[in-house]
Amino acid sequence: xxxxxxxxxxxxxxxxxxxxxxxxxxxxxxxxxxxxxxxxxxxxxxxxxxxxxxxxxxxxxxxxxxxxxxxxxxxxxxxxxxxxxxxxxxxxxxxxxxxxxxxxxxxxxxxxxxxxxxxxxxxxxxxxxxxxxxxxxxxxxxxxxxxxxxxxxxxxxxxxxxxxxxxxxxxxxxxxxxxxxxxxxxxxxxxxxxxxxxxxxxxxxxxxxxxxxxx
Amino acid sequence: xxxxxxxxxxxxxxxxxxxxxxxxxxxxxxxxxxxxxxxxxxxxxxxxxxxxxxxxxxxxxxxxxxxxxxxxxxxxxxxxxxxxxxxxxxxxxxxxxxxxxxxxxxxxxxxxxxxxxxxxxxxxxxxxxxxxxxxxxxxxxxxxxxxxxxxxxxxxxxxxxxxxxxxxxxxxxxxxxxxxxxxxxxxxxxxxxxxxxxxxxxxxxxxxxxxxxxxxxxxxxxxxxxxxxxxxxxxxxxxxxxxxxxxxxxxxxxxxxxxxx
Ligand code: HEM
Ligand code: SF4
Ligand code: FES
Numbered sequence: 303x304x305x306x307x308x309x310x311x312x313x314x315x316x317x318x319x320x321x322x323x324x325x326x327x328x329x330x331x332x333x334x335x336x337x338x339x340x341x342x343x344x345x346x347x348x349x350x351x352x353x354x355x356x357x358x359x360x361x362x363x364x365x366x367x368x369x370x371x372x373x374x375x376x377x378x379x380x381x382x383x384x385x386x387x388x389x390x391x392x393x394x395x396x397x398x399x400x401x402x403x404x405x406x407x408x409x410x411x412x413x414x415x416x417x418x419x420x421x422x423x424x425x426x427x428x429x430x431x432x433x434x435x436x437x438x439x440x441x442x443x444x445x446x447x448x449x450x451x452x453x454x455x456x457x458x459x460x461x462x463x464x465x466x467x468x469x470x471x472x473x474x475x476x477x478x479x480x481x482x483x484x485x486x487x488x489x490x491x492x493x494x495x496x497x498x499x500x501x502x503x504x505x506x507x508x509x510x511x512x513x514x515x516x517x
Numbered sequence: 518x519x520x521x522x523x524x525x526x527x528x529x530x531x532x533x534x535x536x537x538x539x540x541x542x543x544x545x546x547x548x549x550x551x552x553x554x555x556x557x558x559x560x561x562x563x564x565x566x567x568x569x570x571x572x573x574x575x576x577x578x579x580x581x582x583x584x585x586x587x588x589x590x591x592x593x594x595x596x597x598x599x600x601x602x603x604x605x606x607x608x609x610x611x612x613x614x615x616x617x618x619x620x621x622x623x624x625x626x627x628x629x630x631x632x633x634x635x636x637x638x639x640x641x642x643x644x645x646x647x648x649x650x651x652x653x654x655x656x657x658x659x660x661x662x663x664x665x666x667x668x669x670x671x672x673x674x675x676x677x678x679x680x681x682x683x684x685x686x687x688x689x690x691x692x693x694x695x696x697x698x699x700x701x702x703x704x705x706x707x708x709x710x711x712x713x714x715x716x717x718x719x720x721x722x723x724x725x726x727x728x729x730x731x732x733x734x735x736x737x738x739x740x741x742x743x744x745x746x747x748x749x750x751x752x753x754x755x756x757x758x759x760x761x762x763x764x765x766x767x768x769x770x771x772x773x774x775x776x777x778x
Binding site: 309312394 | 528530539541591593594595620622625626627628690692693694695725726728729732733734735736737738739740741743744745752753755756757758759760762763766767
């Protein structure tokens, strides 16, 4: 225990924790998206899938516990590094030009908190206070038929896309995976995974709004 | 090359000492030839300031040939100025155009307090080296060069990391004022070579602990340091430092001591 504690006291250790917890959350997000593809198979498939999951409490609660832990670790490390990194600059540059930072990297401390708000809203909307308990398909379709709710999901998932694009790339580097022969694949992997999850997730509210998926 | 003379406007950070809050001052640099180096241009401005009974602009320099790592300032928002892989002393005025406005600022980092104008105190780097950037060997006459076989690829990698001249541009360019690239370069070149193995177990823990204790920020993998580095030191050494640290932390018998500035 002593050893693990000392690693997390260093700036590098905190980043390692962010990377590992981020990878756990991304893994869940990918599985979550794949499960939601049941929406395209109709109400029986969607509600049946949900019922199946609910009939396995150890799986559901195990996942929730791990995710809660991962979010806690991720956010607390982010906050502690944020405070530290701001203090490290001291005075501000009058002129400052970024040479390498892309949009996703620059906005991590915006996309992250936006994601947190979105996740809280999302849990309240579908998990904690669903309109029709047990009728998952109906909740989703009725929800997304409201353009306001649909736009919250669209905005939230755009933030997700940017966050995990830089996050996945960053996690490779933080965890020490950097080799000139394979480095281009790190970016490719980040693009592929973040694009798959984001475009997939965006398709749900968009297909309801356009009437492709109906009640 | 044309014999064009440049007339420039400089906005220079002036700060009387570590406790002064500092301000920008505007100076003209007239009739500057394009063959001058950036520091020679500042020499001209300073001579005029001295002639007019004013204090010259303080800036650090020593070798003026890009090897000592003493010089360095943020020029128009870029550490060491607009030319890639080039220290401030090796930057030439042909990189600028007549009529340009140039903003000059010191490296800004809590770990590098400003001493005066554009001069910062970089002894934090010395303390990071003292913490673990050394090897213990019996000194004496030089040993035979091929006594210890080292694979060419490893020797090349160690040389790439060892190119770091300790200028601090990586800290200046980093959005978090992190000293990761410098520390990683030093940890890496020693950990690659057989001579560096004796202290390898503890080196990364000690140097990272000192880096943190100096008040530098953490790495967010933006890559600004690599772009600013006049020696092209690669981000791959930061990944290597992280591997070294985790490996050392997992294997070590005792936790690291907390270090003081
Ligand atoms: C909920 C609030 C969240 C906050 C405040 C937050 C904040 C951050 C910050 C500040 C970073 C480091 C950025 C950098 O290195 O420049 C980061 C990295 C990361 N985030 Fe998040 N994040 C949040 C949620 C999420 C979510 C929902 C996911 C995935 C679906 C995620 C995945 C990642 C990954 C994989 C990394 C990479 C770790 C690394 O830098 O090595 N984060 N996050
Ligand atoms: S890594 Fe590059 S920028 Fe940083 S101190 Fe060394 S030479 Fe300067
Ligand atoms: S003065 Fe030595 S590197 Fe510039």
